[in-house]
Amino acid sequence: SMAAHVRGCRCSSLFLSSFFAGGKKIVGVFYQAGEYADKNPDFVGCVEGALGIRDWLESNGHHYIVTDDKEGLNSELEKHIEDMHVLITTPFHPAYVTAERIKKAKNLELVLTAGIGSDHIDLLAAAAAGLTVAEVTGSNTVSVAEDQLMRILILLRNFLPGYQQVVKGEWNVAGIAHRAYDLEGKTVGTVGAGRIGRLLLQRLKPFNCNMLYHDRIRINPELEKEIGAKFEEDLDVMLPKCDVIVINTPLTEKTRGMFNKEKIAKMKKGVIIVNNARGAIMDTQAVADACSNGYIAGYGGDVWFPQPAPKDHPWRYMPNHAMTPHTSGTTIDAQLRYASGVKDMLDRYFKGEDFPVENYIVKEGELASQYK
């Protein structure tokens, strides 16, 4: 009954009157903080923080449900699919918005990604259903680029075996130094030179590496010269030149599984790979095998398929990895930026205004160019 529903939700008395005046139902799926929820007032990206927009939404007469329970027909998310107007998802705990879910979602108009990367949504189905899909473009590009450079250094410089020696009470310099290298003078290739790829190249510049990039589109000559990276039109020609490969493409039908056994074999033996893009761009087992046989000297990143990664995911246990859960784009600084971007887009949506053009992933039945 309506009374039971109202008793069961966290909402102000304004809700009742606004419900009949056009308030929207907004559902957010984020990661749960639990014991970590109170540690930092800026921790807005978790369920408990709710992007910091609960008061704003409810005081404007909207109904805001936030959960981390996203998998399966009995999940909290599933209960709200039929009548929600807006779904906010996040790549760090992605709600998989399948064609089936889109079919059920009769009121759904808008799907917002709190972060960047909307491959967890069936974009073709969303386009066919007339939905708008948008993300907070640029919100965590710097975060991800910093994190990539960190992982390049961790793997090249062989940091983790040293750390493990320390916590185990050991000391064996040779056990680390025999395969530790400086970044200086190495050849680093980025597969993809969009926003994040370029920010990475700019941060790599003072390290005096040999920088290469592959992309569908070439960087304009002025910027290319300033950055100091060389364009490689043919990916298969670039791969064997690189000591370090960084993946910086979105996950699309073209890039899914593109780094399989054959592609990896084109790389230099002893290559370092950093992937903060999407796990499914790699063939999971091919990466695990190549780490085990030493063909890949080090693999690091924060992305997996699926997410959360199951306990037995092979990348957890392969040698020479520098993996973490999906965290690079959800630092406190990034959370504040993408929460603000989501709020801005909700505000425009309520007012019937357009979003910043670069934020659209699906608009009026069309997919953004990187996903076509």
Place this chain on the structure above:
Amino acid sequence: MHVLITTPFHPAYVTAERIKKAKNLELLLTAGIGSDHIDLPAAAAAGLTVAEVTGSNTVSVAEDELMRILILLRNFLPGYQQVVKGEWNVAGIAHRAYDLEGKTVGTVGAGRIGRLLLQRLKPFNCNLLYHDRLQINPELEKEIGAKFEEDLDAMLPKCDVIVINTPLTEKTRGMFNKEKIAKMKKGVIIVNNARGAIMDTQAVADACSSGHIAGYGGDVWFPQPAPKDHPWRYMPNHAMTPHISGTTIDAQLRYAAGVKDMLDRYFKGEDFPAENYIVKEGELASQYK
């Protein structure tokens, strides 16, 4: 022995007693940089020459410092530990993970390594500060974009990140004690690839335990090798390794070549590159005076 070659990564402690016994000793060479494991006044008094391969691993150490800044600020290690334990808890990492962008980074010491670090930090768009006995020349200072802080105690509370880039001398030994650490911002990140003995060991461990230091990382300890029960192994929020930053394969090749070159000159009675001398004709190099 006529010549002793030592290395900071497994330092032979060349004490006054050992120098006294070493009747034939003429030359002490450090394969790497940093010669504080040698009793330099005793070496000077005994007429020994002490030299190191200046510049041989400055880039290596600067890269490593930047890596540790990122590891601590971005809260990498708890994430890695979750992965190898079969766990997944994004919030457990994200609640205290930050970008480097926009943070204030101060280097205590802006010699060769400090400057290389500042150059590598520049595209990260931080607020860069440096403290040193000497100000960097104005052109270079402007290009690097770092601001000179004449008073260390005025610089410390401004910094989100502090990096130690001084040699270990009688002036710097134990300088970062409880009182000095208390001048730093609560939640400071400290990176020290310089020398362990510049810090007060217990003061650092206590501040990590209390959270005044949010993260401490580096590859230097006192003594080395670090004993099994050294407190820095077990304090929370550290990013420590054994002493390796300056002994990558690339650095080894450079300092080996530098040692060979100095031996060759010694055999021929020729001088070394001026910047390599630590003790020459009874005088200590300026940073050790």
